[in-house]
Amino acid sequence: MGDDERGNQPLDVLHGSLDERVIVNLRGRREYRGTLHGYDHPHLNLVLKNAEEVHNVGTDDETVEKQPFVVIRGDNIVYISP
Amino acid sequence: MGDDERGNQPLDVLHGSLDERVIVNLRGRREYRGTLHGYDHPHLNLVLKNAEEVHNVGTDDETVEKQPFVVIRGDNIVYISP
Amino acid sequence: MGDDERGNQPLDVLHGSLDERVIVNLRGRREYRGTLHGYDHPHLNLVLKNAEEVHNVGTDDETVEKQPFVVIRGDNIVYISP
Amino acid sequence: MGDDERGNQPLDVLHGSLDERVIVNLRGRREYRGTLHGYDHPHLNLVLKNAEEVHNVGTDDETVEKQPFVVIRGDNIVYISP
Amino acid sequence: MGDDERGNQPLDVLHGSLDERVIVNLRGRREYRGTLHGYDHPHLNLVLKNAEEVHNVGTDDETVEKQPFVVIRGDNIVYISP
Amino acid sequence: MGDDERGNQPLDVLHGSLDERVIVNLRGRREYRGTLHGYDHPHLNLVLKNAEEVHNVGTDDETVEKQPFVVIRGDNIVYISP
Amino acid sequence: MGDDERGNQPLDVLHGSLDERVIVNLRGRREYRGTLHGYDHPHLNLVLKNAEEVHNVGTDDETVEKQPFVVIRGDNIVYISP
Numbered sequence: 001m002g003d004d005e006r007g008n009q010p011l012d013v014l015h016g017s018l019d020e021r022v023i024v025n026l027r028g029r030r031e032y033r034g035t036l037h038g039y040d041h042p043h044l045n046l047v048l049k050n051a052e053e054v055h056n057v058g059t060d061d062e063t064v065e066k067q068p069f070v071v072i073r074g075d076n077i078v079y080i081s082p
Numbered sequence: 083m084g085d086d087e088r089g090n091q092p093l094d095v096l097h098g099s100l101d102e103r104v105i106v107n108l109r110g111r112r113e114y115r116g117t118l119h120g121y122d123h124p125h126l127n128l129v130l131k132n133a134e135e136v137h138n139v140g141t142d143d144e145t146v147e148k149q150p151f152v153v154i155r156g157d158n159i160v161y162i163s164p
Numbered sequence: 165m166g167d168d169e170r171g172n173q174p175l176d177v178l179h180g181s182l183d184e185r186v187i188v189n190l191r192g193r194r195e196y197r198g199t200l201h202g203y204d205h206p207h208l209n210l211v212l213k214n215a216e217e218v219h220n221v222g223t224d225d226e227t228v229e230k231q232p233f234v235v236i237r238g239d240n241i242v243y244i245s246p
Numbered sequence: 247m248g249d250d251e252r253g254n255q256p257l258d259v260l261h262g263s264l265d266e267r268v269i270v271n272l273r274g275r276r277e278y279r280g281t282l283h284g285y286d287h288p289h290l291n292l293v294l295k296n297a298e299e300v301h302n303v304g305t306d307d308e309t310v311e312k313q314p315f316v317v318i319r320g321d322n323i324v325y326i327s328p
Numbered sequence: 329m330g331d332d333e334r335g336n337q338p339l340d341v342l343h344g345s346l347d348e349r350v351i352v353n354l355r356g357r358r359e360y361r362g363t364l365h366g367y368d369h370p371h372l373n374l375v376l377k378n379a380e381e382v383h384n385v386g387t388d389d390e391t392v393e394k395q396p397f398v399v400i401r402g403d404n405i406v407y408i409s410p
Numbered sequence: 411m412g413d414d415e416r417g418n419q420p421l422d423v424l425h426g427s428l429d430e431r432v433i434v435n436l437r438g439r440r441e442y443r444g445t446l447h448g449y450d451h452p453h454l455n456l457v458l459k460n461a462e463e464v465h466n467v468g469t470d471d472e473t474v475e476k477q478p479f480v481v482i483r484g485d486n487i488v489y490i491s492p
Numbered sequence: 493m494g495d496d497e498r499g500n501q502p503l504d505v506l507h508g509s510l511d512e513r514v515i516v517n518l519r520g521r522r523e524y525r526g527t528l529h530g531y532d533h534p535h536l537n538l539v540l541k542n543a544e545e546v547h548n549v550g551t552d553d554e555t556v557e558k559q560p561f562v563v564i565r566g567d568n569i570v571y572i573s574p
Contacts, residue, residue, distance in 0.1 A: 009530035010537040010563045026160065027568075038091035042535065043124065044565065045092040055140075058547075058555075063140075071092045071162040073126065076109075078518065080563040108242065120173035125206065127174040137222075145222075149187075153174050153244040155208065158191075190324065202255035207288065209256040219304075227304070231269075235256045235326040237290065240273075272406065284337035289370065291338040301386075309386075313351075317338045317408040319372065322355075354488065366419035371452065373420040383468075391468075395433075399420045399490040401454065404437075436570065448501035453534065455502040465550075473550070477515075481502045481572040483536065486519075 014039050017082040024048065025078045031057045032072060036082075044074030096121050099164040106130065107160045113139045114154060118164075126156030178203050181246040188212065189242045195221045196236060200246075208238030260285050263328040270294065271324045277303045278318060282328075290320030342367050345410040352376065353406045359385045360400060364410075372402030424449050427492040434458065435488045441467045442482060446492075454484030506531050509574040516540065517570045523549045524564060528574075536566030 017036045024032040024046060034048030053065045099118045106114040106128060116130030135147045181200045188196040188210060198212030217229045263282045270278040270292060280294030299311045345364045352360040352374060362376030381393045427446045434442040434456060444458030463475045509528045516524040516538060526540030545557045 010532050010539055012530070013539050013561065013563050030160075032161075038094070040092050044537075045126075047092055047095050067163045069095065069164050071095050071164075073156070073159050073161065074565070075157075075567075076160050077565050078522075078568050079524075079565065081559045082561050082563075112242075114243075120176070122174050125174075127208075129174055129177050149245045151177065151246050153177050153246075155238070155241050155243065157239075158242050194324075196325075202258070204256050207256075209290075211256055211259050231327045233259065233328050235259050235328075237320070237323050237325065239321075240324050276406075278407075284340070286338050291372075293338055293341050313409045315341065315410050317341050317410075319402070319405050319407065321403075322406050358488075360489075366422070368420050373454075375420055375423050395491045397423065397492050399423050399492075401484070401487050401489065403485075404488050440570075442571075448504070450502050455536075457502055457505050477573045479505065479574050481505050481574075483566070483569050483571065485567075486570050 011041060013082060014044075014080065017080075020082060022048070023081040024072060025057075025081070026072070026076045027078060029057050029059070030055055032070065034070070037069075040074075044077060046072045046074070046077070046080070048072065093123060095164060096126075096162065099162075102164060104130070105163040106154060107139075107163070108154070108158045109160060111139050111141070112137055114152065116152070119151075126159060128154045128156070128159070128162070130154065175205060177246060178208075178244065181244075184246060186212070187245040188236060189221075189245070190236070190240045191242060193221050193223070194219055196234065198234070201233075208241060210236045210238070210241070210244070212236065257287060259328060260290075260326065263326075266328060268294070269327040270318060271303075271327070272318070272322045273324060275303050275305070276301055278316065280316070283315075290323060292318045292320070292323070292326070294318065339369060341410060342372075342408065345408075348410060350376070351409040352400060353385075353409070354400070354404045355406060357385050357387070358383055360398065362398070365397075372405060374400045374402070374405070374408070376400065421451060423492060424454075424490065427490075430492060432458070433491040434482060435467075435491070436482070436486045437488060439467050439469070440465055442480065444480065447479075454487060456482045456484070456487070456490070458482065503533060505574060506536075506572065509572075512574060514540070515573040516564060517549075517573070518564070518568045519570060521549050521551070522547055524562065526562070529561075536569060538564045538566070538569070538572070540564065 020036060021033065022036045031054040032048055032051050034051030037049045038047040039045065048070050051067045051070045053067060055063045102118060104118045113136040114130055114133050116133030119131045120129040121127065130152050133149045133152045135149060137145045184200060186200045195218040196212055196215050198215030200210065201213045202211040203209065212234050215231045215234045217231060219227045266282060268282045277300040278294055278297050280297030282292065283295045284293040285291065294316050297313045297316045299313060301309045348364060350364045359382040360376055360379050362379030365377045366375040367373065376398050379395045379398045381395060383391045430446060432446045441464040442458055442461050444461030446456065447459045448457040449455065458480050461477045461480045463477060465473045512528060513525065514528045523546040524540055524543050526543030528538065529541045530539040531537065540562050543559045543562045545559060547555045
């Protein structure tokens with residue numbers, strides 16, 4: 001890998017986060033927390049395990065819903081935080 | 083399949099969910115529940131059987147409508163939960 | 165056709181619905197009902213015959229307008245129900 | 247042309263509507279009526295002649311503006327009704 | 329040029345409008361009037377000379393701003409009227 | 411360069427504006443003014459030097475913020491005025 | 493590198509900002525500040541280290557949240573300021 005596309009580029013970070021807990025922030029103040037189980041390229045669709053869906057993040061109306069498995073379309077993702 | 087794109091990547095999860103009940107969450111607080119009957123790649127268009135369309139998910143205005151068969155455009159999907 | 169992309173995938177369902185009545189749901193609570201006369205791939209543009217355009221679906225303001233023929237851009241489609 | 251992509255598919259309908267009056271419905275309750283003079287593929291950009299632009303379609307605020315010629319970007323089109 | 333893609337298709341109309349005054353309507357009730365100086369394909373980015381930018385088109389809040397030269401991204405264009 | 415894609419097409423105008431002050435108008439009534447230092451194709455991402463970011467353009471809430479260097483994603487650009 | 497695509501084009505600026513603090517402005521008045529650790533092309537997905545997420549930028553409701561690492565999807569980026 002050359003200097004132009006460094007080792008810490010986005011896909012490397014995702015790869016290094018496999019089996020780790022991540023926060024996935026979606027458009028519309030929605031957020032997922034779960035264990036990263038897979039992803040694809042270039043769409044950045046993600047698979048999370050033991051996921052928690054959080055609505056109205058950071059407001060008084062914040063609610064949490066648990067889901068054992070979830071496939072999230074990359075389109076809706078704002079950021080992923082390992 | 084190499085380590086880079088693991089067995090639990092998004093398409094594998096969908097494939098493993100064929101003939102199983104799934105929840106399909108769409109933009110605008112709409113949700114489908116049904117048996118996954120097919121999908122395509124890379125659009126992630128889905129076919130559900132014995133589907134229930136849920137509007138205003140999680141609010142007092144939640145309503146359900148039954149549809150024996152439905153083709154959902156991948157564009158509108160936020161997540162799929164097996 | 166292999167097992168990976170099953171016979172009930174989205175395009176097969178559309179093909180099997182040719183000359184049948186379908187419901188086409190669009191963004192913004194608009195809906196079309198009509199006989200499916202054709203489609204293209206991968207855009208999923210549709211042609212409906214003897215179509216009814218329904219606005220404000222499921223509300224008190226629901227209105228219906230008849231159109232003998234209509235080409236619907238796939239971009240705006242949320243789902244197609246055969 | 248095979249059975250898979252039938253003669254009444256979207257482009258055929260457009261081609262058959264050349265020099266005919268069509269209704270072009272756009273996002274945001276805007277509508278054009280005019281004579282179809284041309285189109286391109288796959289964008290479905292259209293050329294209308296003797297066009298009428300209708301705003302606030304079907305409301306009390308409906309207004310009409312005449313334009314001898316207009317090129318409409320396919321992106322904004324919801325449906326075309328021959 | 330065959331009959332399938334007629335001489336009056338969108339790009340031909342643009343080409344024929346070079347050095348002519350055109351109206352360019354953008355999303356969000358914004359409008360440009362100017363002399364068409366160039367365009368590209370397939371994005372339909374446009375170059376206008378002696379342009380007038382009109383906000384809140386057709387309302388009491390309509391305002392006009394003059395710009396000697398402007399490059400408009402095709403993405404935002406609803407229609408071009410020669 | 412042929413007559414079909416004239417010398418005054420969009421990229422030529424950008425190229426001719428290198429090292430010149432430009433106004434870059436973004437979606438959502440945001441505007442940048444700065445010296446055009448570079449761009450790419452076909453995304454039209456821009457680099458501005460000695461930039462001023464203007465919010466709420468043309469309203470009483472207009473505010474200006476200075477930035478020595480900025481990379482603007484082409485997606486959000488409505489127009490560029492040299 | 494030719495004169496047509498100058499040394500100060502967008503990717504060069506990003507490359508020159510590796511290991512430097514940058515401001516990343518997102519749609520919806522959200523902003524990140526952090527050390528640029530990587531990016532990809534052509535999506536402009538970014539990796540930031542020691543990041544601060546700022547909501548409601550420039551308003552009385554501005555809030556800051558720290559994240560040691562974050563992958564930001566290029567889609568949502570308005571501008572990057574080195």
